[in-house]
């Protein structure tokens with residue numbers, strides 16, 4: 298099992314590390330005592346018996362993630378993916394082992410975690426932006442882009458509780474992808490909003506990747522993961538059971554042959570791009586018929602990476 | 612492989628209150644949020660922070676002053692009463708809300724890392740926003756009754772306010788931590804707030820404690836930072852409105868002895884609260 302699966306492994310030194318996880322373990326207490334009476338009785342009885350049952354959520358997990366790597370964290374429900382991300386973001390601390398990260402690590406861990414339903418969209422953008430580590434000047438500067446990206450400008454001064462759940466997620470996602478951390482942690486949030494918006498989100502993420510951001514993604518959408526990431530780590534009951542190329546990781550999950558997985562994925566991808574090209578041609582023809590100028594919607598798969606400036610307005 | 616990597620650091624290690632100060636923008640937004648939420652959908656808005664203490668004052672004044680005839684024994688009883696109530700309201704709000712703040716923001720704490728002491732500290736600031744209108748009402752009452760404070764008396768008010776702030780935030784962080792592990796803490800907090808008004812000379816005079824109880828009780832009584840803060844407020848607001856300074860107006864050695872002593876007590880509580888909070892904050896996310 299190789300420890301990394303990227304192209305330029307030998308050029309990497311410790312200076313390029315973004316995240317280093319060594320022998321990380323975490324036990325959770327399963328039965329919480331919520332009252333003092335219970336705890337008191339337990340203490341008086343000489344701490345005998347199981348006040349708490351323990352459960353090992355992470356077991357001696359180690360991995361290094363380098364700058365610019367895109368890593369998918371895969372595994373079945375309850376395998377410890379979210380827990381790992383929480384350790385990396387600093388929300389939780391491991392019981393043993395070490396976790397080291399770069400200074401600015403931001404979780405898109407859950408969209409809208411800092412949103413408050415009684416505040417307006419505008420106030421929530423500021424509050425959530427600040428929670429995700431943006432300064433006032435940064436939010437001021439990016440505010441218009443954030444709103445434009447979410448496509449809910451009309452409702453920006455409405456209280457968020459009157460939003461539809463999709464609108465709510467759109468705004469929250471917009472804020473999150475306009476932060477500028479060194480490492481992005483993404484937990485199951487790419488399935489946001491309706492299909493056009495989902496595509497836009499994925500486009501935005503891909504664009505971040507092309508600009509060299511380090512990305513750790515948790516997702517059950519294996520196709521999407523193969524699209525975005527180059528490396529995959531598979532977790533199983535708190536153990537790291539695979540670490541290598543993303544195709545190998547998906548193959549591990551599906552009990553398939555890695556080469557077959559990769560070939561299938563490339564075929565799908567090629568087909569999707571063909572479809573997109575055809576679709577664009579058709580739109581162009583229709584536009585010409587109406588006598589309009591055709592301006593294609595930005596698509597990272599067709600148009601290559603955006604420059605820093607127009608990335609925010611796309 | 613095991614060599615330390617200098618540009619990396621363990622995540623989630625903050626510098627406590629210093630980081631709260633470094634995040635003033637976020638702190639301000641959280642305070643704004645708290646205030647906005649508290650008065651959402653109300654017509655009167657922040658006016659409520661005048662109305663509530665006003666009514667509270669009226670009730671106590673009628674019950675204690677008129678029915679129990681305390682206003683005959685104490686000159687300007689209304690000012691006396693309200694300067695104590697103001698202290699207790701500040702304490703109750705900081706302590707009560709700070710104690711709940713961690714659990715109340717559990718959803719956020721579990722998902723995103725941010726300096727966790729932001730939450731208790733923001734409640735201190737929110738409480739001050741509500742403290743100012745009460746102070747304004749108190750000042751009006753003072754001026755009506757002919758308030759002529761000297762510099763020392765004004766300083767006493769400032770010191771008293773600081774004592775309450777430090778003490779209640781320290782106690783708040785202590786109970787916020789307990790509350791994560793045992794939700795019983797919330798009920799204990801309510802109990803303490805309820806008892807606190809009676810454990811300080813708000814509705815009566817400190818001489819009653821000295822004269823009716825043992826000496827050591829008086830000693831313990833005066834070690835309570837709230838008692839001293841209330842007396843400092845009496846000294847600053849009520850005392851300068853009275854005509855005949857009598858010997859029992861404020862406790863002896865209030866400024867020279869009890870004030871420094873309770874500053875130490877408050878600082879100690881604050882230190883313990885801060886220490887406990889910082890020691891346990893890494894466990895908050897998994898317990899909530």
Ligand SMILES: Nc1ncnc2c1ncn2[C@@H]1O[C@H](COP(=O)(O)OP(=O)(O)OP(=O)(O)O)[C@@H](O)[C@H]1O
Pocket residue numbers: 325326327354372373374375376377378379380381896897898
């Ligand atoms: N705070 C907690 N207290 C107790 N147990 C916990 C806590 N957080 C997580 N666990 C347990 O740890 C295990 C791993 O949880 P985790 O959320 O990391 O899974 P996951 O891989 O993200 O799963 P999913 O795909 O469902 O999101 C689960 O069995 C969960 O019950």
Ligand SMILES: [Mg+2]
Pocket residue numbers: 378379380484
């Ligand atoms: Mg999860």
